[in-house]
Amino acid sequence: TAAQPRTVGEAISYYHDALEAGDVHFGHGTDNAWDEAVQLVLSVADLPLDADDGVLPHPLGEDMRERLEALLRRRIEEHIPLPYLLGRAWFAGLEFRCDRRAIVPRSPLAELILNGFNPWYAGPSPQRVLDLCCGGGCIGLAVAHYFPEARVDLVDIDSDALALAAENRKLLDLEQQVAILQSDLFQQVGEQRYDLIVSNPPYVDAADLAAMPAEYRHEPELALGSGADGLYLTRRILVEARQYLHDHGLLVVEVGNSWEALEQACPQVPFTWLEFAHGGHGVFALTAGELQDYAESLGG
Incomplete structure (x- = not known):
């Protein structure tokens, strides 16, 4: 397996690959693995979704990695749409509670x-x-x-x-x-x-x-x-x-x-x-x- 990601940028690539390999369907706010990986990682890291590349070197703590792994597992194994897992969704540039x-x-x-x-x-x-x-x-x-x-x-x-x-x-x-x-x-x-x-x-x-x-x-x-x-x-x-x-x-x-x-x-x-x-x-x-x-x- 690939080395555990240590930064936001590494995590986006890592979870993109995992979502690509998983048998998941996109269509709940994103339509591809990359956008979903970005949303997953930035949300868990508590960074704005429109953040620029300056956040990519941002370090990931162990607790963040554990949370990302747990969310990814449920996303792939249970096919739960990501916004339900995160409890929030974005629409027309606004954030909404989502369940x-x-x-x-x-x-x-x-x-x-x-x-x-x-x-x-x-x-x-x-x-x-x-x-x-x-x-x-x-x-x-x-x-x-x-x-x-x-x-x-x-x-x-x-x-x-x-x-x-x-x-x-x-x-x-x-x-x-x-x-x-x-x-x-x-x-x-x-x-x-x-x-x-x-x-x-x-x-x-x-x-x-x-x-x-x-x-x-x-x-x-x-x-x-x-x-x-x-x-x-x-x-x-x-x-x-x-x-x-x-x-x-x-x-x-x-x-x-x-x-x-x-x-x-x-x-x-x-x-x-x-x-x-x-x-x-x-x-x-x-x-x-x-x-x-x-x-x-x-x-x-």
């Missing part, structure tokens, strides 16, 4: 938030925003952080996920700006209307769910699957969202690999499929006007 009460943040919507939803959101800066199926709250809380004048509502049916969202709201000091509501989609939303509704609902179809790598088994299935074709919740959102949007409002929904099934199910709907510089697919936008025009073909 099995909600899926690991990994949505390409992060890029959209950092770009201010340009050019898709045409109105003045959104004042009211809804994060539907919010899970641990990362999307809505990131919107609140980057749009400090917006009031944001986080909605989910799962009380465990909402408890995690509340912890993250406190962590990011957003308690004055963000409300949390337990609701089956819009049921408890009442008369409120929004400038922007964003949603990363469960969208994995039954076949994909059955075939997913072991890492995904650690995530709450309620937050992944949505019926045989993965579109059960998305269909409901399409039908119901219009009455909760202002006239200039925008709906943005991530459906991942189910995008083709959605196109086939709703051929008349002019989905705008967003493109991402940093990877990601299966996110559509529809304006309130488009939702209104196509309400009949959506079954509303």
